[in-house]
Amino acid sequence: MPERKFSKQILCIGAGYVGGPTMAVIAAKCPQYKVTIVDINADKIGQWQSEKLPIYEPGLLEVVKQARGRNLFFSTEIEKNIEEADIIFVSVNTPTKTFGEGAGKSADLQYWEKTARTILRAAKSDKIIVEKSTLPVRTASAMERIVNSKENGIHFEVVSNPEFLAEGTAVADLEKPDRVLIGSRETESGRRARQEIVDIYANWVPRERIITSNIWSSELSKLVANAFLAQRISSINSISALCEKTEADVSEVAYAIGMDSRIGSKFLQASVGFGGSCFKKDILNLVYIAESYGLQEVADYWQNVIKINDYQENRFVRKMISVMFNTIAGKRIALFGFAFKADTGDTREAPAITVTRKLVDERARVIITDPQAIPNAKKDLQDILDQVEFEPDPYQAAQGTHAIAVMTEWKLYKTLDYRKIYAGMEKPAFVFDGRNILPHDELYQIGFNVYPIGKPSQSHI
Numbered sequence: 001m002p003e004r005k006f007s008k009q010i011l012c013i014g015a016g017y018v019g020g021p022t023m024a025v026i027a028a029k030c031p032q033y034k035v036t037i038v039d040i041n042a043d044k045i046g047q048w049q050s051e052k053l054p055i056y057e058p059g060l061l062e063v064v065k066q067a068r069g070r071n072l073f074f075s076t077e078i079e080k081n082i083e084e085a086d087i088i089f090v091s092v093n094t095p096t097k098t099f100g101e102g103a104g105k106s107a108d109l110q111y112w113e114k115t116a117r118t119i120l121r122a123a124k125s126d127k128i129i130v131e132k133s134t135l136p137v138r139t140a141s142a143m144e145r146i147v148n149s150k151e152n153g154i155h156f157e158v159v160s161n162p163e164f165l166a167e168g169t170a171v172a173d174l175e176k177p178d179r180v181l182i183g184s185r186e187t188e189s190g191r192r193a194r195q196e197i198v199d200i201y202a203n204w205v206p207r208e209r210i211i212t213s214n215i216w217s218s219e220l221s222k223l224v225a226n227a228f229l230a231q232r233i234s235s236i237n238s239i240s241a242l243c244e245k246t247e248a249d250v251s252e253v254a255y256a257i258g259m260d261s262r263i264g265s266k267f268l269q270a271s272v273g274f275g276g277s278c279f280k281k282d283i284l285n286l287v288y289i290a291e292s293y294g295l296q297e298v299a300d301y302w303q304n305v306i307k308i309n310d311y312q313e314n315r316f317v318r319k320m321i322s323v324m325f326n327t328i329a330g331k332r333i334a335l336f337g338f339a340f341k342a343d344t345g346d347t348r349e350a351p352a353i354t355v356t357r358k359l360v361d362e363r364a365r366v367i368i369t370d371p372q373a374i375p376n377a378k379k380d381l382q383d384i385l386d387q388v389e390f391e392p393d394p395y396q397a398a399q400g401t402h403a404i405a406v407m408t409e410w411k412l413y414k415t416l417d418y419r420k421i422y423a424g425m426e427k428p429a430f431v432f433d434g435r436n437i438l439p440h441d442e443l444y445q446i447g448f449n450v451y452p453i454g455k456p457s458q459s460h461i
């Protein structure tokens with residue numbers, strides 16, 4: 001039996017932004033385990049087996065190639081692989097529900113529940129089920145009820161191991177995590193299962209960085225971590241609006257407060273707003289959970305983090321319109337970047353989506369450039385493709401435009417030849433720096449009218 005050469009058989013259900021990189025790193029670090037990733041999406045599985053992975057992450061292809069075919073496998077045969085696995089990570093998507101009770105707030109657990117039922121149907125021996133997806137607190141009890149509903153003598157132990165990686169730095173985050181969190185029931189079998197998961201990570205993560213907790217704390221910690229991260233962005237963004245009114249500079253304010261070790265300097269970069277598949281969804285979920293326990297003040301507090309983010313996106317577009325003489329109808333505007341952050345092609349909840357739609361509503365012609373995200377941008381804007389253009393080359397994208405708006409902090413935008421860009425633009429030429437990454441003084445010297453976030457503008461008009 002070839003399988004015997006591996007000491008553990010690990011399966012991951014869901015080959016997305018989390019399942020793919022997480023399992024690739026486990027396989028690369030632990031050649032003694034067989035790691036298989038399955039998905040219902042056969043195209044995606046095909047891409048994981050190719051040179052062009054379905055997601056872009058720096059360093060990911062190298063990690064995948066190190067283990068692929070050795071102890072890392074991709075497959076669409078879900079049930080067969082469930083049968084063979086000792087440990088099953090579930091990393092399916094848990095988007096915000098769009099229908100029925102809790103629509104627009106609570107997590108849509110249909111993919112999650114389907115997975116639980118598939119595991120129940122296919123398993124013929126005891127399994128550890130690991131919640132890798134981000135889930136509402138107390139989901140494990142529903143999972144346990146489903147998987148242990150058949151009286152077939154098979155024991156399923158559910159543990160929680162939320163993923164804290166950030167897109168764009170997924171491989172580095174997985175190789176050197178700040179912490180790994182593993183929660184379980186405080187029963188003997190719960191603690192045994194938890195130890196099995198600890199043992200996996202202990203192959204490369206220092207033991208003091210692997211923390212264990214009860215299962216509910218673990219589930220809740222993931223939602224709270226994202227809520228706190230997003231809250232810092234909304235906090236500094238709210239102050240950026242005040243800076244623009246008072247000639248204070250938000251970078252100077254952020255630097256000054258960040259030097260206080262109780263506050264810390266990270267995640268204090270003002271911008272057009274946060275995006276990504278998780279922050280909004282997880283806060284909405286937290287809000288829904290708080291409401292469902294009757295904690296309205298708690299719900300309202302966190303809801304405001306999203307409210308400020310929406311405000312910041314809207315404020316950005318309003319500013320563009322007002323400084324461009326209150327009309328942008330018929331004007332060409334280049335968006336530099338579409339991904340929700342640099343070093344990823346992911347555009348889920350990207351501020352660029354809202355900004356594009358609002359500019360198009362004002363009858364502007366939007367030209368989108370991005371080194372990785374154009375395919376996703378085309379999907380996001382499917383219904384308005386006749387009103388937008390896509391151009392991978394930023395120089396071409398800016399040609400003949402009235403304004404450039406920076407939406408993503410790609411390094412490449414910092415070092416373009418802005419003299420050349422300026423020469424090809426309509427005048428007066430505007431730059432709206434939604435990420436505060438461009439050399440503003442230099443742009444102003446060239447002739448641009450420069451509008452950063454939370455800093456005094458520099459205008460020739």
Ligand SMILES: NC(=O)c1ccc[n+]([C@@H]2O[C@H](COP(=O)([O-])OP(=O)(O)OC[C@H]3O[C@@H](n4cnc5c(N)ncnc54)[C@H](O)[C@@H]3O)[C@@H](O)[C@H]2O)c1
Pocket residue numbers: 013014015016017018019038039040041044078091092093094111112114115132133134135163164165166167277278
């Ligand atoms: N993206 C992130 O940065 C990030 C970070 C931490 C945690 N998370 C959480 O991890 C989870 C997964 O997120 P993601 O970004 O990887 O999502 P994703 O959409 O990229 O991937 C999920 C995958 O699951 C597959 N899937 C759905 N139902 C299935 C089923 N029944 N059987 C097999 N496969 C199925 C989908 O086809 C998809 O490929 C979510 O709960 C998310 O909140 C995401």
